[in-house]
Amino acid sequence: MKIFDWLAGFCNIEIHSWYCERIITAAAKEGIPLWQIERIDDKTVRAKTGLFDDTELLSLIEREREKLSPDTEIVVCDKDGLIPWLIDHKMRSGFAAGAVICIIAVIMMLSVIWSVDISGLYTVSPKEFSEALERQGLYIGAFANGHDFDAIRFSLIREFEQIAYITFNIDGSRLNVEVTESDQIPETVDNLDYRNIVAKEDGVLIVAEAYEGKIMVEAGHAVEKGELLISGIFPSKEISYRLVRASGKMTAYTKKTYEAFTPYTVTEYLPTEETARKYEISIFNITIPLPFFGDHSYEFFDTEEETVYLTAGEEILPVSVKVSTFNRLEATTHTFTFDEAKDRLLAEIDEKMRIDTHGLEVTDIKVSFAETDLGLYCKTECTVIDDIAIQQKIYTEFIPRKPRQIE
Amino acid sequence: MKNKRERKAKKQEFKGLQTEFYSNTQVTFENPCGVEILEYNTETVRIGSEKSRVRIYGSGLDLGHISPQCVMVRGKITSLEFE
Known part of the structure; x- marks a missing residue:
């Protein structure tokens, strides 16, 4: 107020x-x-x-x-x-010069692009996109006004097939480019790309069905990793054989093993309330550290960074202050009991299994522990029902015939 | 329609002071017909409108804001008396 x-x-x-x-x-x-x-x-x-x-x-x-x-x-x-x-200071020439310099500086700050933020790029390389923007006249140091953004947008969309739309927003000295990429074209199956189906891993087959190709196994068979399940070389009565892209369903019991080890004595880094801040001022993209405002000599620490931009109304000026907050971590040694170590191992293995067996049916789990002087070792073996079919390319080679010599 | 007119007429008839307290540190008096400062010192403030008068007791009282329809009194308010 x-x-x-x-x-x-x-x-x-x-x-x-x-x-x-x-x-x-x-x-x-x-x-x-x-x-x-x-x-x-x-x-x-x-x-x-x-x-x-x-x-x-x-x-x-x-x-x-x-x-x-x-x-x-x-x-x-x-x-x-x-x-x-202002009336009191109007007669001071230094003040007047300072005011003029300030006004010019603010106008300069607002009329020139000092930073370019690009978001929404997934398939397009950010470097290539930045170069394309540069060719269109949008780069650090270019004037913020006077660009035909519609023409730039259409030119970039023509250049990059994956881009559906581009939005340009200028907030003072910062150019925000929001890219919307087009949906990916669904992968098409090339029937001339001949393939076999082989086993991804060892297992006992429950279902063995071939939709295309010649089936080489039956349900109930035990198969090894890499074994041919469906052949893409299909016997033909007329032309001896023909190549196909094999496909089918191969569901099998497979074994998965998870191992984990935890030492009884663990060093943990716990956060303390002790913090230190470090400041950096950035003017026209030139970063100046301010060491006299605060530093730290922590051995272990977590860092959080926050950048505050100077604004004139809604316009962002090319002046920012980066505040880095360092939270000191204290190394504490903790010794686990057998039960604590066991719980820790089981939790670790559960997490691994949860990710690895997502969507699969687990039929059997066997857990075993082995205790050493240093810690506890855990091995979990489980049987899951999984599709073990994996495609393998059939490499064909064209061998040109040698011309017959005419005697 | 009739009710609306009646309500408007009633509103116009109300000439008392609308009083709003913020703890014992600030009190605001409002009246659409106007408020008047009758007496002011650091311990007592007397405020009047067309139909009512109020006396505020306290210490370190000052008038934070004043306009034709509103008066804000700040300070440590101990009591309020309707005359």
Whole structure:
């Protein structure tokens, strides 16, 4: 509130009268703003009024003179705020030069692109996209205004097939480029890309069905990793064989093994309440560290970074302060009991299994522990029902025939 | 329609002071017909409207803001008296 008062400007006044209340009420009725009214003594009240309202207040006193005591007086103690401050400093050449430099600097900051933020790129390389933007005249140091963004957008969409739309937003000195990529074209199956189906891992087949190709196994068979399950070389009565892209369903019982080890004595890094901050100021993309504002000598720490941009209204200026907060970590040694170590191992293996066997049916689990001097070892073997079919390319080679020699 | 008119008429008839307290540190008096400062010093403030008068007791009282329809009194308020 005080900053708004200062920007708008105000007068500190003193009302000397036996009937200060009447003056205050009359001023309120006339619409003359008065605030922070304080009683100083029986005859004096101090208040604040608008920067140009003191004359109205003086003329009010003249009009109401009859109702008030003859010694009524209003004294304007001082005027404060932005406008009086500017008037006081107008004759200083250094101040004027500084103000001009400031205005030029702000205009420069807002008229030039000082940072480019690109978001939404997944398949397109950010480097290639930045180079393309540069070719279109959007780079650090270029003027922010005067670009035909529609033309740039269509040119970039033509250049990059994967891009569906591009949005450009200029926030002062920062250019935000939001890219929307088009949906991926679904993968098409090339029937001339001949393939076999082989076993992904060892297992006992439950279901063995071939949709295309020649089936080489039956349900109930035990297969090894890499064994041919469906052949893409299909016997033909007419042309001896023909190549196909084999496909089918091969569901089998397979074994999965998970291992984990935990030492009994573990060093953990726990956060403490001790923090330190480090500041870096960035002006026109030049980073200046401020070591005198704070540093740390922590051996172990976590870091959090926050960047605050200087703004003029909604416009972002190329001046920012990066605050790095370091939280000191304390190394503590913790010794587990057998049960604690066991729980820790089981939790670790459960997490591994949860990710690895997602969507699979687990039929059997066998857990075994082995204790050593250093810690506890855990091995979990489980049987899952999984599709073990994996495609393997059939490499064909064209062998040109040698020309027959004519005798 | 009739009810609306009646309500409007009733509203115009109300000439008392609408009083709003913020703990014992700030009190605001409002009246659409106007409020008046009758007496002001650091221990007592008397405020009047067309139909009612109020006296506030306290210490370090000051008038935070004043306009034709509203007066804000700040300070340590100990009691309020309707006259």
